[in-house]
Amino acid sequence: xxxxxxxxxxxxxxxxxxxxxxxxxxxxxxxxxxxxxxxxxxxxxxxxxxxxxxxxxxxxxxxxxxxxxxxxxxxxxxxxxxxxxxxxxxxxxxxxxxxxxxxxxxxxxxxxxxxxxxxxxxxxxxxxxxxxxxxxxxxxxxxxxxxxxxxxxxxxxxxxxxxxxxxxxxxxxxxxxxxxxxxxxxxxxxxxxxxxxxxxxxxxxxxxxxxxxxxxxxxxxxxxxxxxxxxxxxxxxxxxxxxxxxxxxxxxxxxxxxxxxxxxxxxxxxxxxxxxxxxxxxxxxx
Amino acid sequence: xxxxxxxxxxxxxxxxxxxxxxxxxxxxxxxxxxxxxxxxxxxxxxxxxxxxxxxxxxxxxxxxxxxxxxxxxxxxxxxxxxxxxxxxxxxxxxxxxxxxxxxxxxxxxxxxxxxxxxxxxxxxxxxxxxxxxxxxxxxxxxxxxxxxxxxxxxxxxxxxxxxxxxxxxxxxxxxxxxxxxxxxxxxxxxxxxxxxxxxxxxxxxxxxxxxxxxxxxxxxxxxxxxxxxxxxxxxxxxxxxxxxxxxxxxxxxxxxxxxxxxxxxxxxxxxxxxxxxxxxxxxx
Numbered sequence: 001x002x003x004x005x006x007x008x009x010x011x012x013x014x015x016x017x018x019x020x021x022x023x024x025x026x027x028x029x030x031x032x033x034x035x036x037x038x039x040x041x042x043x044x045x046x047x048x049x050x051x052x053x054x055x056x057x058x059x060x061x062x063x064x065x066x067x068x069x070x071x072x073x074x075x076x077x078x079x080x081x082x083x084x085x086x087x088x089x090x091x092x093x094x095x096x097x098x099x100x101x102x103x104x105x106x107x108x109x110x111x112x113x114x115x116x117x118x119x120x121x122x123x124x125x126x127x128x129x130x131x132x133x134x135x136x137x138x139x140x141x142x143x144x145x146x147x148x149x150x151x152x153x154x155x156x157x158x159x160x161x162x163x164x165x166x167x168x169x170x171x172x173x174x175x176x177x178x179x180x181x182x183x184x185x186x187x188x189x190x191x192x193x194x195x196x197x198x199x200x201x202x203x204x205x206x207x208x209x210x211x212x213x214x215x216x217x218x219x220x221x222x223x224x225x226x227x228x229x230x231x232x233x234x235x236x237x238x239x240x241x242x243x244x245x246x247x248x249x250x251x252x253x254x255x256x257x258x259x260x261x262x263x264x265x266x267x268x269x270x271x272x273x274x275x276x277x278x279x280x281x282x283x284x285x286x
Numbered sequence: 287x288x289x290x291x292x293x294x295x296x297x298x299x300x301x302x303x304x305x306x307x308x309x310x311x312x313x314x315x316x317x318x319x320x321x322x323x324x325x326x327x328x329x330x331x332x333x334x335x336x337x338x339x340x341x342x343x344x345x346x347x348x349x350x351x352x353x354x355x356x357x358x359x360x361x362x363x364x365x366x367x368x369x370x371x372x373x374x375x376x377x378x379x380x381x382x383x384x385x386x387x388x389x390x391x392x393x394x395x396x397x398x399x400x401x402x403x404x405x406x407x408x409x410x411x412x413x414x415x416x417x418x419x420x421x422x423x424x425x426x427x428x429x430x431x432x433x434x435x436x437x438x439x440x441x442x443x444x445x446x447x448x449x450x451x452x453x454x455x456x457x458x459x460x461x462x463x464x465x466x467x468x469x470x471x472x473x474x475x476x477x478x479x480x481x482x483x484x485x486x487x488x489x490x491x492x493x494x495x496x497x498x499x500x501x502x503x504x505x506x507x508x509x510x511x512x513x514x515x516x517x518x519x520x521x522x523x524x525x526x527x528x529x530x531x532x533x534x535x536x537x538x539x540x541x542x543x544x545x546x547x548x549x550x551x552x553x554x555x556x557x558x559x560x561x562x563x564x565x566x567x568x569x570x
Contacts, residue, residue: 194378194444197336198451199368199395204403208391212382 080257084265092263096270099243102161103229106168111222113173118180119206125184141174146232150241164241168229179221183214219285223278230274234267287352289314289455289487290335294346297330304330306511312489317481319498320491322508323534328491332459336372337365351454368395371448373458377440381433385443388432389415392450418446422476438469445476458490474501495522495538
């Protein structure tokens, strides 16, 4: 009933408004030029809403009510983690350090390879017949999850941290070179042009004109990837790639929740420390 | 052998004709001004001569110092860059590098490739860079990041970079339009001395005809992508400009201050001058 009433009111209002616009239109006799893009924005919004609606069922979003009705189960499970047991903290710390070391090497190798690959996949640096193949290769590196690569490398180099390093290296190369190339595509081309007119070679143009412009962003992105690789390296432990992850999942599987809880706390502290450290590093170099 | 020969150059951006059959010749040792309202094609012409842009196919050719630069929309693949040095409106220094490194970049075309790529410059090259900074009047800033300089200083650092390059031709694309009047004059003085003392051919595009009259014996005027005047700068009276450009000529000429208003300003300046010593005394 109220809805109908509202509709009535609204209808009335729009009638009134269109009357008003008509009178002003006749007065000035000049319609405003249509702003381009206003209908396009509406279409984009519509498309996003349609995509969300289409994904609702398959993603089982309808189960959201369980979050409230069955929250007790979660609480019960989580209560196992409430009393962390740090009795073996030395061992956990050692394993945590191994995880950080895995992430460090994986990220380092990725950064080294992402520099040329990122430049080669930037459209303002390389012709399409170079940047398209490089980009597709990077897509492949990025699309396949670290865990899948880790399984692959475990087969090749055996169980242990090195498989983790390789998995992180490949996946991070895919991500970082895309991010690096986006930074390169956003540079100011004018200093590079100026360097070109001095007779500098292509490589020199990149070294003196491009790299100084993107370096702060590149460093920032690399540090961020290092942080997220520490998290990823933890997960890689599950499939036997060493580090604290391996110990963590073993204890969860064995219902040693207090121990698992202690390890999680160590992981959280490490990631936070990394965040603080990388912030300081960023300030130092930028 | 002429320094620059442009013959029948045309360039179209979409539907917009930016250059329309431009032909001109600049002899060695000349100092030529290129004037025109915004959008008249000055920058486009300069970018073509610098080899940063190619003309339309069948769009004419450019020769620089007797070598082909571009022909029919194709850059000469064996073009040896570095014989023309370019100064830009926005200076185009690498802002995160030091002034010294920016100036040393001018050497890149001539130092051995490996040394330039690794950024290893010898004593001689560094001395040259210092001398260039000295000459443009900013020897003290060599260690600063170039982004910390003022606009006028940045443009002078950019000139130092071209000095180090030791090119035979210098072309400048509106080098002073982003600068205040005193910096603009200083930059034009440096360009003029490069022309008269080093015998380097200078082509400079300018927005205001006063500078052309003062510094350049010859002026080429452009309108809508075509050359409409090429001759002595002294012949470019304000009336003639009005004839050439119509209403657009206003943007090319600085308004002359009316005599009636100049006097009070001068009187105020004199009064301020008298005021200053007293103020300083009070402070002391």
